[in-house]
Amino acid sequence: MAHPSIRLMRTQRGQVMAFIAMALAIVLVPLAAYAVDIATVSSAAARLQEATAIAAMEAAQQLNTPAFRSSGVLVIDMDAARSAARAVLAAEAPAASLTSVSVRGVEVTVEAGQLVRLPFDFFPMRAAHLQAIASARLTAGYDGPISFWLNVSASDSSGTL
Secondary structure, three states: OOOHHHHHHHHOOOHHHHHHHHHHHHHHHHHHHHHHHHHHHHHHHHHHHHHHHHHHHHHHOOEOHHHHHHHOOOOEOHHHHHHHHHHHHHHHOOOOEEEEEEEEOOEEEEEEEEEEEOOOOOOOOOEEEEEEEEEEEOOOOOOOHHHHHHOOOHHHHHOOO
16 A cells, blocks of 8 residues: 555646646736737837938928028028928828927927837736937038039149149
8 A cells, every 4th residue: 555645646746737837827928918018119119219310311401492592501491391200200100290390500300209009908008108309400511422523623633732
């Protein structure tokens, strides 16, 4: 006849496995939900920041041509900058909304926001509000490498200065 403790061990075999399975489920399910939520928010934040930066660069290129021709001073057209920023955000991040476009001299600052719904309803917070800010500056420069080489005189290319 088997010892009573051996009989007890045989009847309890597998309970540790069930306990570990329950403990893992209690720990891993929330951890996995948290990881998916964080990945979703991080990805949306990166897309929003990139779209806002592109919108700022595009808005900074909106030169007020009549003012430049009359005075020779670089001035950004505020209405064109706002329209350009709105168009870029609509194309790059359709869920984003343009918060503001401000122009100070030749610098444009674009602010955008986005509400990101979290995939899991595990946490009390069901959505995250993201905000991105980007600035760009209009600078005088050349159109391309060809315009740079056209400004070099023949004496410079021969080595005599």
